[in-house]
Amino acid sequence: MHEISIISYIPLVLIFVLFFLRVPVGFSLIGSSMLYFIFMNNSMPVDLTLQNLVAGIQDFGLLAVPLFIMAGVIMNYSGISSRLMSFADLLVGHMPGGLGQVNVLLSTLMGGISGSGNADTAMQCKILVPEMTKRGYSAETAAAITATSSIIPAIIPPGIVMLLYCMAAHVSIGKVFAAGYIPGILLCVALMFTVSRVAKKNGLQPSRTQRATAKEVFFGLGSAILALFMPFGLLLGLRMGMFTASEGGAMAVAYCAIVGGFVYKELKFKHLWPIVKETYFASSEIMFIIIGAKMFGSYLSWEHIPDGLSDMILSMTDNKIVFLLLLNIFLLFIGMFMEVSPCMFIFVPLLIAPLQAMGVDLVHFGIIMTLNLMIGGITPPFGSMMFIACSITKIPMEKFVKANIPFLATVLIVLLLITYVEPLTMFLPNLLFK
Numbered sequence: 001m002h003e004i005s006i007i008s009y010i011p012l013v014l015i016f017v018l019f020f021l022r023v024p025v026g027f028s029l030i031g032s033s034m035l036y037f038i039f040m041n042n043s044m045p046v047d048l049t050l051q052n053l054v055a056g057i058q059d060f061g062l063l064a065v066p067l068f069i070m071a072g073v074i075m076n077y078s079g080i081s082s083r084l085m086s087f088a089d090l091l092v093g094h095m096p097g098g099l100g101q102v103n104v105l106l107s108t109l110m111g112g113i114s115g116s117g118n119a120d121t122a123m124q125c126k127i128l129v130p131e132m133t134k135r136g137y138s139a140e141t142a143a144a145i146t147a148t149s150s151i152i153p154a155i156i157p158p159g160i161v162m163l164l165y166c167m168a169a170h171v172s173i174g175k176v177f178a179a180g181y182i183p184g185i186l187l188c189v190a191l192m193f194t195v196s197r198v199a200k201k202n203g204l205q206p207s208r209t210q211r212a213t214a215k216e217v218f219f220g221l222g223s224a225i226l227a228l229f230m231p232f233g234l235l236l237g238l239r240m241g242m243f244t245a246s247e248g249g250a251m252a253v254a255y256c257a258i259v260g261g262f263v264y265k266e267l268k269f270k271h272l273w274p275i276v277k278e279t280y281f282a283s284s285e286i287m288f289i290i291i292g293a294k295m296f297g298s299y300l301s302w303e304h305i306p307d308g309l310s311d312m313i314l315s316m317t318d319n320k321i322v323f324l325l326l327l328n329i330f331l332l333f334i335g336m337f338m339e340v341s342p343c344m345f346i347f348v349p350l351l352i353a354p355l356q357a358m359g360v361d362l363v364h365f366g367i368i369m370t371l372n373l374m375i376g377g378i379t380p381p382f383g384s385m386m387f388i389a390c391s392i393t394k395i396p397m398e399k400f401v402k403a404n405i406p407f408l409a410t411v412l413i414v415l416l417l418i419t420y421v422e423p424l425t426m427f428l429p430n431l432l433f434k
Contacts, residue, residue, distance in 0.1 A: 008303040011036045015296070015346070025342040026285070029292025036299045064173070065290075066283035067249025068158050071256045073278045077271040078260025080227045084109045085127065087224040090212040092192070097199030098207030099132045100145050101192050107149040108156065108188040109228065121150040121385045125392040136204050143389040144404035148411060149191055150385050151374040154340075155367065156184035158252070161340050161374065164286070165366045168293070168348035175429040176366045183367050183418050183425055187411065194410045226259045286341060293345025300349050314357055323358050324368075324419050327351070331369060335376020339384065343373050367425045371415050378404060378411075 011032040018028035085106050092101040103124060124146045132142035154161045157177035166173045198204075212220070233255075237243050243251060260267030317323055334343055348369070355365055377385040380401060390400050418424055 007040070008305065010040070011296075011299055012305070019338060019342075025339065026288035026292045029289065029296045029342070029345070033292065033295040033299050036302075037295075041299075041302065063246040064163060064244075064249045065160065065286055066279060067246065067253055068160060068163060069282050069286075070275065070279040071249065071252035072160075073275050073282075074253065074256040074260055074267065075227070077267055077275060078256065079264050079266035080224075080260070083224045083264075084227060087220040089207060090217050090220040093208035094206050094211040095192075095196060096206065097195040097204050099128060099135055100137065100142075100195040100199060100204070102207060103128050103132070103142075103145050104149040104152075104188055104191045104195060107152045108184060109224070110153055121147050121388045122392065124150070125389055129393055131207075135207065136202070138403065139393050140395050140399040140403035141198065141202075143393045143395055143400055144407055145191075145195060147378045147383075147385040147389040147400075148404060148407040149188075151371070151378070151411060152184050152187050152191075154370055154374045155180045155187060157181070158248075159370070160286075161344070161370050162366060164290075164341055164344045165348060165370060167290070168344045169352060169362050169366065171362045171366065172433065175363045175433050178428040178432050179363050179367050179425040180370075181428055183371065183414070186417070186424065187371075187414050190410050190414050191407060194406055198406060226263060289341050289345065293342070296346065297349045305350065314354070318358075320358050320360070321420070323354075324360070328368070328372060328415065328419060331372035332375060332379075335373040336379050336383070338376070340370075340373045340377070344369075361422070361426060363429055364422055364425045368415070368419050371411075371418060375408070375411055375415065378408065 014035060015028050015032040018031060019025070023031070085102065088102045088105040088109060089099075092105050093099070095101045106124065106128070125143065129139070129142045129146055132145075133139055137145075153159060157180055159180065162176050162180060163173065165171075166176050237248055237251065257267065317326070331343075331347075334347065351365075352362070355362060377383045379386065380397060386397065386400060386404075389395075390397050
């Protein structure tokens with residue numbers, strides 16, 4: 001067993017203290033790391049520590065982050081949301097719950113485009129929730145469906161959260177992206193079933209009086225096909241080695257700009273500055289976190305803390321089923337208090353050694369961890385998607401939490417299935433990446 005002194009854990013404790021004091025994540029990571037390398041570790045010169053801080057951002061693979069963010073922002077200005085919503089309504093508007101079903105399916109279709117649960121929550125709260133309340137939904141139920149279904153975009157490629165996991169765990173982006181499709185679709189089907197049960201119980205009507213004809217569906221698909229092609233084309237390009245993840249991000253930006261500007265003709269020159277500004281602010285925040293996280297990871301490796309954690313866990317249980325259950329409980333709890341990005345860069349390096357010792361595939365775990373942390377986004381006290389939904393719809397958090405019980409229960413059931421039925425995540429990666 002690796003012997004680690006209590007003093008070695010001071011930076012780890014400090015970072016949680018800083019989080020709860022609301023110090024920005026990047027400053028918390030860098031501050032805790034600098035404390036260690038300047039005052040606790042005399043083996044590394046201060047100037048080398050500063051060089052490592054700057055070098056943390058000098059990685060070609062990191063270009064994928066701002067590029068995928070920009071692709072999502074461009075899509076928000078291209079009119080793609082209205083086309084996807086119309087297509088979703090054609091497919092499921094006739095089902096019990098109508099717009100609730102459309103809400104869930106739209107989140108699934110937007111998964112490969114927005115890649116962000118927060119963006120999806122904000123967009124659908126503004127577009128769909130007002131219509132849902134007009135058709136009989138209570139504001140809290142509409143908000144609960146919107147926030148919970150917004151978990152799906154993080155699971156279906158090219159979600160930014162999965163991209164961050166790949167960087168933290170050093171695993172194949174293509175494999176993790178491929179692993180997200182079946183769990184994302186399963187989550188969609190399960191939530192649509194729950195919406196149907198809630199709708200029948202509350203007497204909520206469909207948004208369409210009758211099922212769309214094959215001709216209507218065909219023309220609706222024609223309008224939305226270019227948007228739907230993007231995530232599948234990206235995965236195909238990664239699989240065939242046509243481009244790296246960073247190059248794929250650049251391809252996605254170019255593709256979205258061409259479709260939005262020349263096909264849909266809704267992307268205008270006046271949108272250039274808002275796109276650049278949104279991309280800049282979103283990317284700079286994530287990049288600053290990545291710099292701090294890499295430095296913090298150096299501290300963890302220097303003190304062998306992941307190895308010590310692995311030894312401690314293995315001394316508690318050598319049962320993979322129990323280990324995964326405890327891990328899920330831990331991640332659900334952490335997700336209630338912390339944002340997804342810092343969780344990825346703090347806990348993934350800590351957990352890699354125990355996961356490998358237990359024989360858990362890191363690609364499989366990427367989906368488990370992403371779903372766990374996204375569930376934290378819809379749970380009190382600090383769930384970001386919950387706050388966005390409550391803020392836009394102007395409902396108290398207590399009402400949201402009560403209305404969200406059946407949808408949260410559904411997501412937790414899916415989490416257990418994904419955790420213990422490994423082929424749900426690994427079938428496509430094993431099929432495509434041999």
